[in-house]
Amino acid sequence: MNLAHLHLLLNHFPTVGFAIGMGMFLVAFFGKSEDLQQSSLIILVLITLMTFPIYVTGSAAQRMLTDDSDVSGELITAHQDAALLAFTFLQLTGFAAWFALWQSSQATKHRRWTLFALLGLSITTFVLMARTGYMGGEIRHPEIGTEAAAGAWLNTASIASAVIEYRWAWAILETLHFIGLVMLFIVVVVNLRVLGIMKQVSFPALHRLLPWAIIGFAINSITGMLFFIGAADQYTLNPAFYWKMLFILLAGVNVLYLTVSDEPATLAAGDNACLRAKVIAASGIFLWFGVLFWGRLLPFLGLQF
C-alpha cells in the first residue's frame, strides 16, 4: 500500500462523516434537540481534525500520479484547488462547531449566532466537499464528466509560488507559527489543572481561556498549510510529518474531551479529578509536546530531501 492508496481509502470518511454530522445538526437545529446537537457538533469537530491527514495524503498521491500518462494533470490540479477551498470552509465549520460546544459550557449569550453561522458554513462546506469528491473521481474515471479545470478561486499553484518567491514570506509564516505554538500552551495549562496544579481554581473558570489556544491552533493550521502548499515535497516525503499529523489529530481529541466531558467540567475549586480524567490530561500534555517534537525535528529526522 502506498500513500495514493491511503488517500483513496481515507477520502470517503470526511464526506460521508460530514454528511452524517451535518444531517444530525440540521435535525437538531430545527427540532431543537440539545443532546443531538451536542453529538452533531462533536462529529463535525472530529471530521475537521481528520481532514488534515487526508488533504496531506492527497498531495502525496498527486506526486505518484503525475508520472502516469493515463491521468490528466489538469484534472488533478482542478481537484486540488477544489480540495483546498473545501478544506478551508471545513476548517471554519470545525472552529464554529468547537466554539458552539465551548459556549454551551460557559453559558454565554450569543450562542444562537454561532449556530446560525454554523448552519450556513456547514451547508456551503458540504457542497464544496461533494464537488471536490466528484472532481477527484474524474481523475481516474474521466468518462463521468467533462468539466475542465476552470480558473479556481483558491489557486494552489499561485499560493505556492507566493510562499516561496516572496522574500520574507517564509520567515513571517515561521514567526506566526511559533506565536501560535505559544498560544497553544494554554491547553497544557488547562490539562495541568486536571492533574491537580492550581487546585483552588475551578475547571470551568480556567476553561474560559481555551478559545485563545484555539486561535493559536487556527494560526498554526493556516501557516502550516501554507508551508505545506509551498514546499509539499519537504513534507510528503518525511515520516516525521506524518507522525506530527497523527499527534495533532489525537491532541485535538484531548481538547475536545476538555470541552465536552463532564469529568473535568464539574471540578469545583479544591476538587481532585478522577483517575481517568488525569490519565487523559497527562496524555494530552504528552501529545502536545509530541506535536512540538515532530515539528521542530522535522527538518532533521526526515533525511530524504
Add this chain to the structure above:
Amino acid sequence: MDLLLRLEQSGLGTWVNGSTSTFLGYPGILLVHTIGMTLLAGTSTVIGLRIIGFAPQVPVGEMRKLVPLIWTGLVLSSVSGTLLLIAKATTMIVNPAFYVKMVAIALAVTTVFGIKNCGCRDPIPRNGRLLAVACIGLWLVAITAGRMMAYIGEAEHFGMLILK
C-alpha cells in the same frame, strides 16, 4: 572576531556543530530551546490574559503557582541558547536581531518579576495590567527577533533550506 572563532572551535562548539546525533547535537538543543520558549512565553501569556481580565472567575493569586514553569523555561532556554550561541558565535554576534532578542528577553523577565510581586493581587492594580500587556508584547518581540535571526545577516541561506 578571533575570540568568536575560538568559541566556535572550542570543545563545546565543535561538539554541537560536529555531532551527528539527532538528540545529543544541534537538533536536540534546538528542541530544548523551543520547549523553553513555550514554557516562558506560554505561561506568561496565561498569567497575562488573566490579569488583563479574561477568565475573571480564576482567583488571580492562584496564578502565582504557574511562575515556576516560567523559571523552568528560563533555565532550559538559556542553557540551550548559550550552547547554540557558542556553536554559531561568529554569525550570531554580528546579527542585529540577536541584540533585539536579548533586550526583549531581559525586559520580559523583569515584567515577570513585577507581575509576580504586584500584578497577581486582588483587586488587580492598574500597573499590574500594564505589566501584563508589556510582558506579552515583549515575548512577541523576542520570538519574532529569534525567528528572524535565522533569516537575516550572515545566517541567511534562502532557497532549498527553507525548513529551519
